[in-house]
Amino acid sequence: MRDPSWLIAFAIGLLLLALLPTWVDSYNLTVLRDALIFGLFAASLDFFWGRTGILCFGHSVFFGLGAYIMALVSMTPDIPLPSLLGLLAGITGAGLLAGAVGYFLFFGGVRGSYFTIVTLALSVIAQQVAVSWSSVTGGDTGLIGIPPLMFGGLDLSGDVASYFTVVALLATVLLGLWALSRGRWGRILTAISDNEMRAAALGHNAALRLTMTFVISASTAALAGALYVAMAGLVAPDLIGLLLATEVIVWVAVGGRGTLIGPVVGAVLVQRAQQEISSFNPSLWPLIIGCVFVLIVFLLPEGVLSIGTRIRALFRRGAA
Amino acid sequence: MSSSFLRAEKIGMRFGGLQVLSDIDLEIGERSLTAIIGPNGAGKSTFLNVLTGVLRPTEGVVAFRGQAIGGLPLHRIARLGIARKFQIPSIFSSLTVVENLQVARWGSARTEWPEDELLEMIGLRDRRSVQGAELAHGEKQWLEIGMAIASSPTLLLLDEPTAGMTPQETADTAALIHRLNKKLAVIAVEHDISFVRALGADTLVLHQGRFFRQGPFAEIEADEAVRDVYLGRR
Incomplete structure (x- = not known):
């Protein structure tokens, strides 16, 4: 997406989100807040997948790790600033894991679908650990009673306060990732994804650059996970497993890979559809999400947001 | 090994049972201009891959400013000041x-x-x-x-830089290389003889993976044996 149109879309989106609390009730506001957290998670995957072309099928591992670490740290009695420490520990933990995974895979020459398969295995392992290590993770039932966000005397647990916290963090992170994507970092990544050997022959350490991008992406996913548990008050193995790893890929694919904003829109829309459909038949959802995924891959590989571009192209062709 | 600019000593390269290069020496100085020519299959591109460190030779050593570069990661070779233009x-x-x-x-x-x-x-x-x-x-x-x-290199290696170019573009490329050569060393692998003539460089002829002749292009062009090699009479 070109610079001005991205910034316009960003500004309009932010304005809408800022005005929304004036006419939306508090239940719907919290539903949207949670959807936006998953939107942040989708943007984190898009920063890696969209720029490098390498699909991570285990991004829920980093979301879940951030969530579990946040839960464990913020529930520790008598520590100062539990929310802040929890967030920082979650982000650092996920970053370290991503650094280790990235180091062994990227420096070992693993790319493309092989990377996807290894990360898929990672999400299965992580879910198994979350279920089996019950003394720490609470097993199948997970952990409940996680305290809401508090920074010193600043209480961000109210519906409106927590909503605006999420919107502010989402906007800041999106701007940061966008600035990275359009600048030197993003161009070198595009070059590496175009022709890695050529980039290396020009002096770029592709494996290091990919690993660092993966760490940034994973840390952002962990931020989303940590925020989510502080808002929801509970953490369970479904926040680290394969189903969430698949869903986030669908959100990015629906919204449009490589656009950063698109995946946030995708996450909100798909979750809204999930609620509507699940309300009359809960077992229908996995079938529908699968079909939607296949249709998007075949009909709209650039994502749902690309419909506008396609219609414009059709009109231009018609006018010519 | 002395610390000359680029030095390749007794280079041999074997892929399984196939000996592609044997016993090739090359030494060039800073801001030198060298052409490597030879018929198809003479081992020119393989030799260039060895010179750029992409392939580690099975025999011999390539050193750039006294440092052996065979098998170094590509980005580190690039940062030493070696740039390359690929054939495609x-x-x-x-x-x-x-x-x-x-x-x-x-x-x-x-x-x-x-x-x-x-x-x-x-x-x-x-x-x-x-x-x-x-x-x-x-x-x-x-x-x-x-x-x-x-990338501001001190050594530029060009693999068939004029492939697919028109005669005018080929002549322009030769002029560009002369201009660059004032600041950096250039090695060009080529089989377009008119381009090598326009370069007028010190020329190394490879034949069946071995050193065949080396000298100023005018001498190489006049050499009966080199002509035989190109016409397939040897």
């Missing part, structure tokens, strides 16, 4: 012309060539915002040479 134009097709040059520049610690001068030199000033994928074949070749220069 390999540019970044999702990036524009000017972005391609930027990425090349960012890979190096040195920036000797201003962006505008580079664009002028490769004749793509008016095409600076065009995406790599939309360039014509000749323009891609020029852009790739521009990318190699943008």
Whole structure:
């Protein structure tokens, strides 16, 4: 997406989100807040997948790790600033894991679908650990009673306060990732994804650059996970497993890979559809999400947001 | 091994049972101009891959400024000041012309060539915002040479730089190489004899993976044995 149109879309989106609390009730506001957290998670995957072309099928591992670490740290009695420490520990933990995974895979020459398969295995392992290590993770039932966000005397647990916290963090992170994507970092990544050997022959350490991008992406996913548990008050193995790893890929694919904003829109829309459909038949959802995924891959590989571009192209062709 | 600029000693390269290069020596100085010629299958591209450190020779050593470079990661070789233009134009097709040059520049610690001068030199000033994928074949070749220069190397290796170019473009390329040669050493692998003649460089002839002749191009061109090799009489 070109610079001005991205910034316009960003500004309009932010304005809408800022005005929304004036006419939306508090239940719907919290539903949207949670959807936006998953939107942040989708943007984190898009920063890696969209720029490098390498699909991570285990991004829920980093979301879940951030969530579990946040839960464990913020529930520790008598520590100062539990929310802040929890967030920082979650982000650092996920970053370290991503650094280790990235180091062994990227420096070992693993790319493309092989990377996807290894990360898929990672999400299965992580879910198994979350279920089996019950003394720490609470097993199948997970952990409940996680305290809401508090920074010193600043209480961000109210519906409106927590909503605006999420919107502010989402906007800041999106701007940061966008600035990275359009600048030197993003161009070198595009070059590496175009022709890695050529980039290396020009002096770029592709494996290091990919690993660092993966760490940034994973840390952002962990931020989303940590925020989510502080808002929801509970953490369970479904926040680290394969189903969430698949869903986030669908959100990015629906919204449009490589656009950063698109995946946030995708996450909100798909979750809204999930609620509507699940309300009359809960077992229908996995079938529908699968079909939607296949249709998007075949009909709209650039994502749902690309419909506008396609219609414009059709009109231009018609006018010519 | 003495610390000359680029030195290859007794290079041999074997792929399984196939001996592609045997016993080749080459030593060049700073700001030298060298052409490597030979018929198809003579081992020119393999030798270039050995010289750039992409392939570690099975026998012998390649040293750049006294440091053995065989088997070093590609990006470290590039940072030593060795740039390369591949045989098939390999540019970044999702990036524009000017972005391609930027990425090349960012890979190096040195920036000797201003962006505008580079664009002028490769004749793509008016095409600076065009995406790599939309360039014509000749323009891609020029852009790739521009990318190699943008990384401010001290040694530039060109693998068939004029492949697919018109006679005029070929002559322009030879002129560009002469201009660059004032600042850096160039090694060009080529089988277009008119281009090598225009270069007028010290020429190394390879034949069946072995050293065959080396000397000024005028002498090489007049050599009966070299002609026989090119005409397939040997």
